[in-house]
Amino acid sequence: xxxxxxxxxxxxxxxxxxTLTCTVSGFxxxxxxxxxxxxxxxxxxxxxxxxxxxxxxxxRFSPSLKxxxxxxxxxxxxxxxxxxANMDALxxxxxxxxxxxxxxxxxxxxxxxxxxxxx
Amino acid sequence: xxxxxxxxxxxxxxxGDTVTITCRASQDIRSFLAWFQVQPGKAPKSLIYAASGFxxxxxxxxxxxGSGTDFTLTISSLQPEDFATYYCQQYDTYPWTFGQGTKVExx
Numbered sequence: 001x002x003x004x005x006x007x008x009x010x011x012x013x014x015x016x017x018x019t020l021t022c023t024v025s026g027f028x029x030x031x032x033x034x035x036x037x038x039x040x041x042x043x044x045x046x047x048x049x050x051x052x053x054x055x056x057x058x059x060r061f062s063p064s065l066k067x068x069x070x071x072x073x074x075x076x077x078x079x080x081x082x083x084x085a086n087m088d089a090l091x092x093x094x095x096x097x098x099x100x101x102x103x104x105x106x107x108x109x110x111x112x113x114x115x116x117x118x119x
Numbered sequence: 120x121x122x123x124x125x126x127x128x129x130x131x132x133x134x135g136d137t138v139t140i141t142c143r144a145s146q147d148i149r150s151f152l153a154w155f156q157v158q159p160g161k162a163p164k165s166l167i168y169a170a171s172g173f174x175x176x177x178x179x180x181x182x183x184x185g186s187g188t189d190f191t192l193t194i195s196s197l198q199p200e201d202f203a204t205y206y207c208q209q210y211d212t213y214p215w216t217f218g219q220g221t222k223v224e225x226x
Contacts, residue, residue, distance in 0.1 A: 049215040105168035
């Protein structure tokens, strides 16, 4: 059974760096063709893709956020970590991690974690 | 970036109805189109990949069609658990982009 679970702070202050962890089970982060990505959804708004790390450690980022994002994976710990620097109120959102299947599409999602930005 | 335009933004329907949601891409994305269901407090659910392929466990009342720039999600015989917001997403080109969503509400 494939599962993904996000963890991280519920509240961060403006200008701080957000660090979120996605812990996966039921598949290997090094399996050929697999990736793990992050998507967010501000309250009342649409989904927005942020970043993706592939099985071979290749990475892709949203151009509008690239300068603020990092994504890393630790295959032995079955974790993917996203950092978003210089947080602002506009970054308040539910953050999801999701699996990119070898077919290229997203097939499984985590439950999501709500992150609020406030002083 | 490829823009994904969904319509309608919302619709009202009753259990048993058939509903159709459309998604248009700003350029050719071949068949690299997915559909997702999002409900408050739940993990989003992947429904359709490659425009018309079923994800594991998705009921057959959901179906997808289209290629190139125009795509459709159809839900036949709407069930109570289907009231949700639906999103299309292109994965032909990075950055991945989503439509603005279609909220299916109870009439």
